[in-house]
Amino acid sequence: MAEHQDPNNNSEFDQLTGHNYDGIEEYDNPLPGWWVWLFWGTIIFSVIYFAITMAAGGYRQDGGVLAPVAEYNREKQFWTEKKLASTGELIANEETLVSLMQSEKLLESGKKIYAGKCAVCHAPNGAGLVGPNLTDDKYRNVKSILDVYTVIRDGAGNGSMPAHKTLLEDPDIILVSAYVASLRGQNLTGLAPQAVDVEIPAWPAP
Template sequence: MSDSLMHPDVDDELTGHNYDGIQEYDNPLPGWWKMLFVGSIVYSAIYMYYYHNGQVNRTIHADYNRAVAENMRLQFEEIGELQPDQATILKYMQDEKWVTFGESVFSTHCTSCHGALGQGKVGPNLTDDLWKHVKSVEDIAKVVTDGAANNAMPAWQTRLHPNEIVLVSSYVASLRGTNPGSGKPPIDGEKPIPPWGEE
């Protein structure tokens, strides 16, 4: 409240401007208001420094990656560490829950080359009986792990959890014979292979 209202004998300074007979007082902002403004600038500088240099791995991406890793750890507690052998791949090929998990890995990393249904785009068709680098079902895991064709198929060993490799291999094995109708024609070097488990 203005001192002139509480003390009518005090004269407030005017700005000296006159707009249609209206004059403005030349009162400074309250001190607490100025300090709040200065404090917000100081706080923002400290906050920016802390956000970029303070606690290590406190970004949204790091938090997300930690949450995904923890979720994966909890899921994999149920099945332990899987081996990329024929028996394991064929077993999980029949388990709908884990085939769905393998499908999610495939959808995230493989569809750009192999198509959403495994029908093939840049990469080969995974739904027919003609395979180039695979002679048995465990070869799928080897190709996913180590890559193939001079890195045309990249190696995923360092980018996927070993269980993810086994489960995506089970999903890829389950695609065989689905024939989505828009499959990529055979490429050079592809040959028919026996049914899974009969190699």
């Protein structure tokens, strides 16, 4: 291995690696030990941090939060509990949906969810854009009022109607289902029914 000599005292202070790039030679100068240890230390720390904050849920034993996902889950739980405090426990059945349709306050909550998640396909007034008209008596995947909830939760039409069970909490799905059901009977001019859309019986009486 070639050596480079200091012209002042002829003492060896660098060694060449033997690599030559168009006349440019490369010195073999290893990184300082503290830098190497710091580099490997950050890698080890990142693995441990990921395991604690992500794989383990991101909570400390004292209830503190270590990761964004834990903060998100805590906030979601907080607002779910706050909503339940005003609506009570909501059970997905026909009786609940019919009852919610009689409450202007709760329908307003469902309308806000509809505006954020449904209006882009079904129009702000429910008359239909790329999604079907929700204001008439003809439906494609709905035979009963509870089917409204099922379609919103699980989706339909091989994904043309997306599932919202991963996007909304169940109480929100129930609220927006009641609002969608309340749009029926307005018979607004909008997207024309398709051949697969059939008229179904009226919703149950309150």
